[in-house]
Amino acid sequence: MELHDVKDIAVLGAGSMGHQIAMLCALGGYSTTIYDIQEPALEKAKENLEFQMGKWIQKGKISKEALEEAFARLSYTTNLEEAVRNTDFVIEAVVEKLDVKRNLFAAVDRLAPAHAILASNSSTIASSKIADVTSRPEKVCNMHFFFPALVMDCVEVVMSDTTSQETADVTLAVCEKIKRTGVLLRKETWGFVANRLLFALNKEALKLYEEGICDYKDIDIIVKKSLNHPLGPFELMDLSGIDVGYYALEEKYKETGNIEDKPPVSLEEKVNAGTLGRKTGKGWYEYKGAGVKVK
Incomplete structure (x- = not known):
C-alpha cells in the first residue's frame, strides 16, 4: 500500500x-x-x-x-x-x-x-x-x-x-x-515523547498544589514567566480536557498498580464534578464565550 x-x-x-x-x-x-x-x-x-x-x-x-x-x-x-x-x-x-x-x-x-x-x-x-x-x-x-x-x-x-x-x-x-x-x-513507551515529558511536569505541578506549596494560578505564572511556556500546566489541562489526563493516568495505574501512577485527588474531584476545563466552561479556571478565561 x-x-x-x-x-x-x-x-x-x-x-x-x-x-x-x-x-x-x-x-x-x-x-x-x-x-x-x-x-x-x-x-x-x-x-x-x-x-x-x-x-x-x-x-x-x-x-x-x-x-x-x-x-x-x-x-x-x-x-x-x-x-x-x-x-x-x-x-x-x-x-x-x-x-x-x-x-x-x-x-x-x-x-x-x-x-x-x-x-x-x-x-x-x-x-x-x-x-x-x-x-x-x-x-x-x-x-x-x-x-x-x-x-x-x-x-x-x-x-x-x-x-x-x-x-x-x-x-x-x-x-x-x-x-x-x-x-x-520506532519503539513504544507510555505517553510517547511529548506526553511523557508533559505528564512529568503536570505530576510535579499537582503535587506542589496539593501539598499547599503554591496556588495553582501562581504555579502557572512561574512556569510561564520562568520557563517561557505559553501556557501554565493548569491552563493546559483545561485546554486539553482534565478528563483526558485523568483517564490516561487511570489506565496506567490499572496496568502498573504503582500508587505513584494513581490520578491525583484534585483531578479525580474535578472529573467527578464534571468540571473538565474549557469544554465545560469550568476546570481549574472559569470560562465564558469561546473559551475566554474569567479572571
Missing part, C-alpha cells in the same frame, strides 16, 4: 480531537467521514467546524471556495459500517479507555476493507494493546495528534513490534499531505 492508495479516511469520534483531525483530512483532499455513536456529538462537531473555519476565512488563511470544497468532502454518520466499509485509512479518536478502544478496533477490523490501516490517536495507549483484537496487527499504529489539531503541527507516529514499515511510511505520508509534521517513534 502506498500514499496514492489512500483516498477515503474515516475518523472515529467527533469530540474535541476527532472533528479537527477530520477537517485536516478534508483540507488535505481526502474524502472524510466522521463517525460518532451520538447524533448530538456530530451536530456539535459540524457547528464547531463551521465556527472555527469561519475564523480562518476572516483571517485570510483559506479562501471561501477552498473551504467549501473541503466541507463537500466531509460527511457525518452514526453508522460504523457506513463509516468504514470503503475506507482506506482509519483514525480512532474516542475516549482514552482501553476496553472502549479494543471493542471499537475489533468491530472496525470486521467491517473495514482488508487493506485499510487502523491508526489510534491515543495519547498514551500504545497500539500493541489494541492490535491483537484485529486480524491485521501489521496495519495498526499510533497516530498521535496534539490539541488543538487545527493549530498544532506535530504528529507522533508510533510503531509497535508488529507494525510494518509500510504502515509507518504511509502514515507519515498522510501526515505530510495534511500539512502536519510526522515524527516516527
Whole structure:
C-alpha cells in the first residue's frame, strides 16, 4: 500500500480531537467521514467546524471556495459500517479507555476493507494493546495528534513490534499531505515523547498544589514567566480536557498498580464534578464565550 492508495479516511469520534483531525483530512483532499455513536456529538462537531473555519476565512488563511470544497468532502454518520466499509485509512479518536478502544478496533477490523490501516490517536495507549483484537496487527499504529489539531503541527507516529514499515511510511505520508509534521517513534513507551515529558511536569505541578506549596494560578505564572511556556500546566489541562489526563493516568495505574501512577485527588474531584476545563466552561479556571478565561 502506498500514499496514492489512500483516498477515503474515516475518523472515529467527533469530540474535541476527532472533528479537527477530520477537517485536516478534508483540507488535505481526502474524502472524510466522521463517525460518532451520538447524533448530538456530530451536530456539535459540524457547528464547531463551521465556527472555527469561519475564523480562518476572516483571517485570510483559506479562501471561501477552498473551504467549501473541503466541507463537500466531509460527511457525518452514526453508522460504523457506513463509516468504514470503503475506507482506506482509519483514525480512532474516542475516549482514552482501553476496553472502549479494543471493542471499537475489533468491530472496525470486521467491517473495514482488508487493506485499510487502523491508526489510534491515543495519547498514551500504545497500539500493541489494541492490535491483537484485529486480524491485521501489521496495519495498526499510533497516530498521535496534539490539541488543538487545527493549530498544532506535530504528529507522533508510533510503531509497535508488529507494525510494518509500510504502515509507518504511509502514515507519515498522510501526515505530510495534511500539512502536519510526522515524527516516527520506532519503539513504544507510555505517553510517547511529548506526553511523557508533559505528564512529568503536570505530576510535579499537582503535587506542589496539593501539598499547599503554591496556588495553582501562581504555579502557572512561574512556569510561564520562568520557563517561557505559553501556557501554565493548569491552563493546559483545561485546554486539553482534565478528563483526558485523568483517564490516561487511570489506565496506567490499572496496568502498573504503582500508587505513584494513581490520578491525583484534585483531578479525580474535578472529573467527578464534571468540571473538565474549557469544554465545560469550568476546570481549574472559569470560562465564558469561546473559551475566554474569567479572571
